[in-house]
Amino acid sequence: xxxNTFYNEILTDHNIHPTHKYKMEDATFSLEGVNPSxxxxxxxxxxxxxxxxxxxxxxxxxxxxxxxxSADMMCDLIIGKSREEALRLSDIxxxxxxxxxxxxxxxxxxxxxILEDIHHMPARVxxxxxxWHTMGQIFKDADEGKIDKYDGKFEQ
Numbered sequence: 530x531x532x533n534t535f536y537n538e539i540l541t542d543h544n545i546h547p548t549h550k551y552k553m554e555d556a557t558f559s560l561e562g563v564n565p566s567x568x569x570x571x572x573x574x575x576x577x578x579x580x581x582x583x584x585x586x587x588x589x590x591x592x593x594x595x596x597x598x599s600a601d602m603m604c605d606l607i608i609g610k611s612r613e614e615a616l617r618l619s620d621i622x623x624x625x626x627x628x629x630x631x632x633x634x635x636x637x638x639x640x641x642x643i644l645e646d647i648h649h650m651p652a653r654v655x656x657x658x659x660x661w662h663t664m665g666q667i668f669k670d671a672d673e674g675k676i677d678k679y680d681g682k683f684e685q
Contacts, residue, residue, distance in 0.1 A: 539643050543598035549587045550601060556585075558671060562663030564655045569596040573663045575607075583607050583615055593656050595647070600660030602641040612668055619661045626654055 553559070553574035561572045569592030576585040586604040588597075603622070607615040621634045622641055628648050635642045647657045670676040 539640055540594055540598045543601040543640075544594040547597060547601040549604035550589060550597070551587050552589045553585060553587045556587075558667045558676060560663055560667045560670065560676065561590075562659050562666070564592070564596065564659050566652075566655055567593065569593060569656055569659050571596060571600050571659055571663060573600070573660060573667065575664070575667060577612065581611055583610055583612065588660060592659070593653075595644070595653050595656040596659045599641065599644060599657045602639075602644075603660045603664065606639060606641055607664070616665065616668060619665055622661050623658060626658060 552572075553576060555576060556574035557577045559572055559574045561570065563570050569590075571588050571590040571592060574585075574587045574589070575583055578584045586607050588600040588604060603619075606618055610618070618637065621630055622638055622644075624630050625635060625638065625642070625645050626648055628645075635645065644657050647653050667676070
């Protein structure tokens with residue numbers, strides 16, 4: 530019961546008072562992620578410096594509490610990390626959703642670890658992973674030369 534209350538408090542706080550929900554004007558990359566099954570829509574903005582470190586991350590859009598809170602927690606986690614480290618944390622998060630991580634890996638996810646039991650709610654899994662998949666797609670597209678500097682395309 531207490532763990533469930535803790536889960537709800539963190540989720541609610543990140544949803545109602547997100548630290549990183551804003552349109553970033555000088556992002557290095559941005560990409561829109563959409564969950565067509567429920568209508569969640571998130572534009573992820575990432576600013577990377579010359580040392581390949583994520584200097585700033587934010588998101589903007591609409592969606593359920595889980596998609597919004599998960600995106601906010603992800604931004605908290607990846608700021609100050611190299612893109613490789615951010616992708617490694619994303620891999621841990623996505624494996625956690627499938628219930629296949631160690632307790633040490635869960636600790637690395639900090640607050641995002643509260644979403645561990647989301648796999649018991651299959652309809653909500655896509656909500657929880659939306660921001661994480663969008664980040665992965667940003668770096669994949671950048672590697673493949675499909676996107677480069679932010680061009681304001683997803684302004685809403």
